[in-house]
Amino acid sequence: MPCLVLAKVETFNPGNSVKDRMALKMVEVAEKEGKLKPGGTIIEGTSGNTGMGLALAAVVKGYKCVFVTTDKQSKEKADILRAVGGEVIVCPTNVLPEDPRSYYSVAARLAKEIPNSFHCNQYDNLANRQAHYESTGPEIWKQTKGKITHFVCTAGTGGTVTGTAKYLKEKNPDIQIWAIDVYGSLLTKYFRTGEIDMNEVHPYFSEGFGEDFVPKNFDMSVIDHFEQVTDKDGAVMARRIAKEEGIFCGYSAGSCLQGLHQLKSRLKPTDVVVCLFHDHGSRYIAKLYNNEWMRERGFLETELSIGDLISKKKDKSFISLNVDNTVREAFNMMKDKDISQLPVMDGNKIVGSITETNVLHFLLENPLKNSETALKNIMDKPFPEVDPSEPVSKLSKYISKDIPAVIVTDISGCVHVITNYDLIQAM
Incomplete structure (x- = not known):
């Protein structure tokens, strides 16, 4: 990236997401307007994070909660909502918003x-x-000392990107607001054309952003690009953010930074970019951070x-030596076969290993008459045995400067x- 990029990590909020901010605000405004009365029930359609913020506010203020979500959302999100006292109703994802089965419609009906x-x-x-x-925008302005030039944020309900943008644009109209959307959402085309297609x-x-309608929280006039x-x-x-930066974040954060990467040619070395990282990776263990789900x-x-590597080998013959073979015989075989290492057998059992380094050192350090010494007297430990189903990347755990090979028994x-030579050939 050609400039300074900062992440505003929202996982430190009580509910581990940026949605805590607006959840509490909605409750406070509803109380002030008399729409939410003591002992009442909070109802919301949520992908999980808003529900968590509302649930925490409800626990403190003494309200009940009913949350309506979709079957696309991770199981962890629903389980967490139940853990903090919420009732969770799961609705189908692939229906139109006005469909009575949609989570928008079900939430409205329950209310x-x-x-x-x-x-x-x-x-x-x-x-x-x-x-x-009132909060996110002022914090970013203060934390960057007014130096921010770009704000990058995924767009869903429109609340985070619009509210933050409004404040920042008031401070400096030149600040660029880049909203990140997902393919399958209509927001990007609506922004560009004004058409709901x-x-x-x-x-x-993708979870937590993108929409199949345009929420009223959006003010497209404060957004510069989708x-x-x-x-x-x-x-x-x-997943890269987790591994390379040590920040365990959710789907929105990954998409936010990916969107910025796609736009990096627009940035100058003097720019200061703030990316909003919405929530915590613990909500995506069964999906985003599950290799099987990803594959x-x-x-x-x-x-x-x-096993795939074995199938790519041109020469699959197993060449070995016996414990009673001599150092001279080992040297000759390595020379003839162009092999740098060999397993040493005792009958049908692998009991040791020999490498060209062992052999050369012994021959150089001892008179030639001692080249008739048996291998059992100078051999090293057997090479490690590895299961053929293991990924090739695991070979790095075994093969090293001191251990030049592994033993693999295939399914037959x-x-x-x-x-390492076999690995290089396979690549």
């Missing part, structure tokens, strides 16, 4: 049916963006296994010696 209840409706409740105008809408795996990111790129980037969706390349029972 009418449950006495003394309040439907927060984070999408159209302007207390959402007000929370970020349902043909843009299709299922996607950038779409694929499900795969966002997921892979989130099933083609987000991780299928890694070459040691044939034994093979695998070296």
Whole structure:
């Protein structure tokens, strides 16, 4: 990246996400307006994070909670909401917002049916963006000492990006606001054309951002650019952030940084970019941080296994020596076969190993008459045995300067010696 990039990590909020800000604000405004009364029930359609913020506020203030979410969201999110006392209703993802089965419609219906209840409706409740105008925006301005030039944030309800943008634009109209969207959401096309095109809408795996309608919290006039990111790129980037930066974050953070990478050619060395990292990676253990889930969706390349490496070997013959063979015989075999290391057998059992280094050192350090010494007197420990189903990347745990090879027995029972040379040939 050509400039300074800062992450505003929101996982330190009580509910581990940026949504705590607007959840508390919506409750406080509802109380002030008399819409939420003592002993009442908070109802909300949520992907999980807003629900957590509302649930924590409800625990402190004595309200009940009913949360409506979609079957796309991670199981961890629903489990966490239940853990803090919320009732969770799961609805199908792939239905239109006006469909009576959608989580928008179900939340609205429950608000009418449950006495003394309040439907927060984070999408159209302007207390959402007000929370970020009053807190997130001022914090970023203060923390960067007014030096921020770009704010990058994923867009869902529109509250975070719009509220923060409004404040920052008031401080400096030249600050660029870049909203990150996902393919399958209609927000990007709406921003560019003003058209709500349902043909843009299709299922996607990314969580917490992107929409199939335009929430009222959006004010597109304070946003300068929308950038779409694929499900795969966002997921892979989130995992990179965890491994390379030590920040365990969620899908939105990965997509946010990926979107910035796609736009990096627009940046100058003097720019100061702030990316918002929305929530914690613990909410995505069964999905984003699960290798099997990632591979099933083609987000991780299928890694070459040691068995695959064996199948690529041109010469699959197993060459070995016996404990009673001499050092001179070992030297000759290595020379004839162009082999640098060999297992040493005692009958049908591998009991040791010999390398060209062992042999050469012995021959150089001892008179030639001692080259008739048996290998059992100078051999090293056997090479490590490795399962053929292990990924090739695991070879680095075994093969080193001191251990030049491993032993692998394939499914047919044939034994093979695998070296770094074999790995290089397979690549």
